[in-house]
Amino acid sequence: MNECNIIRDVLPLYAESMVSEDTKAFVEGHLKGCDECRKELEMINKPEIIQTACDAVPLAGIRKKLVMKRIQTVVLSVIMVLAIAVVAFSYITKPIHFEYTDDLITVTETGDGGVLLTFREDVAACSYESMPSPENGEGKYYFVEAWTSRLLQWTNEDTENKTLTAYPTVGMPQMTIYYTQNNGEEDVCIYGEPITNGGVITQPRLALNYYLFTALVLFAVLGVLWLVFRKKARVKIGLERAILFPLSYILSHIAICGLSGVSYTMTRDFELILLVTLLLYCVLLLVYNVIRIRKEIKEYI
Ligand SMILES: [Zn+2]
Structure with a gap:
């Protein structure tokens, strides 16, 4: 390996006194015996000498080289901060699903065929997916889930109860609603006739x-x-x-x-x-x- 190449990699840093004492001694040792690297150092130092002598050159241009080197450090810091921010964001917004308990959901028939689900106060968000009956294609199945997150637990601003309304398919009054616990436990049938005698478990991906x-x-x-x-x-x-x-x-x-x-x-x-x-x-x-x-x-x- 050619020592000059290494010296030239660090020369810009050396020129700005941004190297350790060891590196400084190493570079100076090399410069004593190497004309070419000494010239290289002069080249690095030159633009600033010219520009300080010439007032017409805008100040922005003078600093350009210096700034470019600092940008690397800044970019590194910014990317690191971003990465940490994303991980922190992920942690505080990660959905925490609720295990089913008797007081989690209140089920009320609305009178027009629909079913109103009212969730407990600490539920921050809820959603459902629906599908036709897997057995005979008649009727409709709902899978409901409810969650919160660390962020929502801390802020806890909105204490309004969350609700969902489920309706059966027109002409097919049969409707079954399951609550999906998302914890490896069976889904809980909270309204209507269960799908089969066996349990239904929503599997993680x-x-x-x-x-x-x-x-x-x-x-x-x-x-x-x-x-x-x-x-x-x-x-x-x-x-x-x-x-x-x-x-x-x-x-x-x-x-x-x-x-x-x-x-x-x-x-x-x-x-x-x-x-x-x-x-x-x-x-x-x-x-x-x-x-x-x-x-x-x-x-x-
Ligand atoms: Zn050299």
Whole structure:
């Protein structure tokens, strides 16, 4: 490896006295014996000398080079803050579903064939999905769920009771309403005739586990390739950059879902994981580049 290349990587930082004492000594040692790098340093220092001598050049132009270098640091900080914000947002807005209890839902017939469901005060939001009867296509089934979130628990501004009204299909008065607990327990029939004698369980979506598994496999494959090619500097660096991506995904999955891939709100969780993955990847890549340059310098000291 050519020492001059390393020196030139750090020269801009050296010119601004932004390097450690060790690096400074190392650079100065090299400059004493290397004309070309000394010229390079002069080139770096030159524009500012010209511009201070020439008042006509706008001040904005003078600072441009300096600003560009600072921007890197700022970008890194901003991305990190964003990533942390997304994880925090995910945590405080994650739906917390209610287990069924007798006082959770009050069921009232409205008189026009509809059924009014009134939820307990601490329920912050509710929704339902409906489908035709799975047995004979006649009648209608509703699956109702209710949840809150940490954010809604803390703010607790709206104490108005949440309600839903369910209507049967016209001409088919048969209607069954289930409450979905979203905790692996059976759905509870709260109105009408149950679907079958057996219980109905709304299963969590498991796809996130497959994505996590894929990321782990990719991580392992790149790890093996790294072991094989670690002697080839270029390939090694490429692999190290690539391996940061599955690593970002794995860390993001843990940040959003914990170690479990069981999710009742899969779309939401997956979108958040992808967002954090991208942010985290940028952070890791920037940190990696800084560490790599420092390491190369140390090898020569
Ligand atoms: Zn040199």
